[in-house]
Amino acid sequence: MNLDDYRRTARAWLAENAGTDDPREFMAKLYDAGYSGITWPEQWGGQGLTQEEERAFAAEARHYSLPLYIFSIGLGMTGPTLVDRGSDEQRARFVRPLLRGEEVWCQLFSEPGAGSDVASLQTRAVRDGDDWIVNGQKVWTSVAQHADWGLLLARTNVDVPKHRGLTMFVVNMRDPGVTVRPLKDMTGRAFFNEIFFDDVRVPDAHRVGEADDGWSVAVTTLLHERLSISAGVGMSGQKDDPTSLEALRRRVDAADPYVRDQLVELHIRSRALALFNQRLSQETRAGIFPGARGSAAKLLLAELTMFKADLATSLAGPGALVGDDPLAHALALAPAMALGGGTNEIMRNIVGDRVLNLPPEPRVDKTVPFKDLKVGTQA
Incomplete structure (x- = not known):
């Protein structure tokens, strides 16, 4: 199908289906019609098409209010991370249900004592045979009240510097040890949540990447997050x-x-x-x-x-x-x-350091074991 035909077909499909109010029903229709995961690999449930088709569909979709918000984290951040860094088993299990709206995802990074300095997080994951036991708290988590799964960054080693003792996991948000509480902002709405983990058992098969190498996986997620936010991935048009x-x-x-x-x-x-x-x-x-x-x-x-x-x-x-x-x-x-x-200040530091090659800000904690740091709420 040439691009003009693709655009006309997408326009007609949106005119007929954009009025669907139920988010999961709409995502299922979107996927079945071939408009979810347009550029994602076919092997894992995507459409395997090009940026041209994706831009053509986005140009038509911008004229509608689509119920995609609860899928924005999965489509823009956690899904691309699993495609890039997950195992074949994880991709086969999670990517297609994500694209079809059968499962909603959230991202579990920020904590009360670790916001912009994510690597200072204190949520702990301790190995217990073939599982990990997770305890801690996350905050400012979008769509957690709807989420079936979350991508969780936890500390697994306190004897190394803070960036080197982290591990990424896929966690079941329906686990009885997971508590989700809404946080209201000044609009009176609850766009964010705080999450508590109490002895949550996560199988090692849900570890994304190597143990203690979670920071490199987190960097992948943060890259997709910033690109998806700036591009409006998963937004409603x-x-x-x-x-x-x-x-x-x-x-x-x-x-x-x-x-x-x-x-x-x-x-x-x-x-x-x-x-x-x-x-x-x-x-x-x-x-x-x-x-x-x-x-x-x-x-x-x-x-x-x-x-x-x-x-x-x-x-x-x-x-x-x-x-x-x-x-x-x-x-x-x-x-x-x-x-x-x-924050904008963090973004400017990153651009100055890694794009413009300006001298980085002084850091005294790069070689200090995490257990010896006084960061966040860690006294």
């Missing part, structure tokens, strides 16, 4: 984004020269980020590792989000910040983009 260029044009008098100037600036920034993401995606599919440039894309999105929020506030007036207007919720959530997935 732009139709109902109240800070989009189209939405703002409907709210204001575009004949005003100042307004036109600001809207042009928004278009330029949005287009530049889209092109940058497109280039990173093409390089990734060609086997070129984007590395720290994924952090640059995430930083650009965070700055674009705040620019859109500031512009929307100035154009719509201070009244837009209150009430149940969708714009009020969007404005209240905007600062979170500069925090989730790594």
